[in-house]
Amino acid sequence: MFAIDAHLDLSMNALEWNRDLRRPVSEINARENGLTDKPDRGNAVVSLSELRNGDIGLAVATQIGRFVAPDNPLPGWHSPEQAWAQTQGQLAWYKAMEEVGEMVQVTDLAGLEAHLQLWNDDSREHKPIGYILSLEGADSIVTIGHLERAYGYGLRAIGPAHYGPGRYANGTDATGKMGRLGLELLKEIERLNIILDATHLCDDAFWQALDNFNGHVWASHNNCRALVNHNRQFSDDMIKALVDRGAVIGAPLDAWMMVPNWIRFKSTPKEMNCNLEVMIDHIDHICQIAGNTLHVGIGSDLDGGFGREQCPYDLETIADLQKVPQLLRKRGYSEANVGNLMHGNWLRFLRNAWK
Numbered sequence: 001m002f003a004i005d006a007h008l009d010l011s012m013n014a015l016e017w018n019r020d021l022r023r024p025v026s027e028i029n030a031r032e033n034g035l036t037d038k039p040d041r042g043n044a045v046v047s048l049s050e051l052r053n054g055d056i057g058l059a060v061a062t063q064i065g066r067f068v069a070p071d072n073p074l075p076g077w078h079s080p081e082q083a084w085a086q087t088q089g090q091l092a093w094y095k096a097m098e099e100v101g102e103m104v105q106v107t108d109l110a111g112l113e114a115h116l117q118l119w120n121d122d123s124r125e126h127k128p129i130g131y132i133l134s135l136e137g138a139d140s141i142v143t144i145g146h147l148e149r150a151y152g153y154g155l156r157a158i159g160p161a162h163y164g165p166g167r168y169a170n171g172t173d174a175t176g177k178m179g180r181l182g183l184e185l186l187k188e189i190e191r192l193n194i195i196l197d198a199t200h201l202c203d204d205a206f207w208q209a210l211d212n213f214n215g216h217v218w219a220s221h222n223n224c225r226a227l228v229n230h231n232r233q234f235s236d237d238m239i240k241a242l243v244d245r246g247a248v249i250g251a252p253l254d255a256w257m258m259v260p261n262w263i264r265f266k267s268t269p270k271e272m273n274c275n276l277e278v279m280i281d282h283i284d285h286i287c288q289i290a291g292n293t294l295h296v297g298i299g300s301d302l303d304g305g306f307g308r309e310q311c312p313y314d315l316e317t318i319a320d321l322q323k324v325p326q327l328l329r330k331r332g333y334s335e336a337n338v339g340n341l342m343h344g345n346w347l348r349f350l351r352n353a354w355k
Helices: 010-015 025-031 048-053 080-099 109-120 144-152 180-191 203-212 236-244 276-290 318-330 335-353
Strands: 003-008 056-063 103-105 129-136 155-159 195-197 249-251 296-298
Touching (some): 003 296, 003 318, 003 335, 010 056, 048 129, 048 318, 056 109, 056 318, 080 129, 103 109, 109 129, 109 335, 129 195, 144 180, 236 276, 249 276, 276 296
Parallel strands (some): 003 056, 103 129, 129 155, 155 195, 249 296
């Protein structure tokens, strides 16, 4: 079944992890044998060929470049200009993949429909992976004027925050409302009809953003606080507010966001019983709050700084997302509802946002 993944850090993997995503996952992992600079070396699950094998023909693909002040212990760049330059290198990689026919950027309704038509035909040709460009954390937007420049090269979604304090908004594990710059950013996002990604906003900034933004909102990769009690997750009230705004929430597959009491670098997926069924638990919780299946999809975040050591044990590569439809059917979801969750909800959202 055709699938859409609303959050993949493809360019980060290509440039910071130095992974040639045109190669099979097995080759990527073999080349990392013995490397210890990243905790997930040799555990990659994502490549462009595995996206094709999993019929994942469209992804929301990120740029990311965090700015960190001198007193911020998180990894990141020491100036917004450096962070901007990092995102421009990531953009260059996406463009390089386009030039060799591996990927194609989707920026508007006409492009979306053309890409879907290509993937819906039965030909065996090498089909490019469609990508919608998103910025995870807005720190690299040097000035508000840079956002229009980013829109010009295809940026269509943005999350104002990532982890910790940010230049425009506070994110995961931080607190506090947006200041003047954050509110100005929201106005510009709305003016340009860029999608606001509520993922990673701290609670204070989340509610403030919904109060001050009148455009289209989604959450590319967020699970449920009722199942895993952490500020990274959405509370039931937050989920309901997003549903009321017509949002779609993508379910991620990072184990610490799936099961409670995960201990980083110690817990293992099997001992914590973290499998794809747990993903369905989070999806089902959102559906129960919404009263329908129209507000949740997949935003896997696979290889988002973790690999097989920290994702469901019954997932070898991202192509195993094709196991999800049968798990949904087993829970009693109709074929129409399965289609909604695998691709239909994201498509409806995009068609409405880009009409």
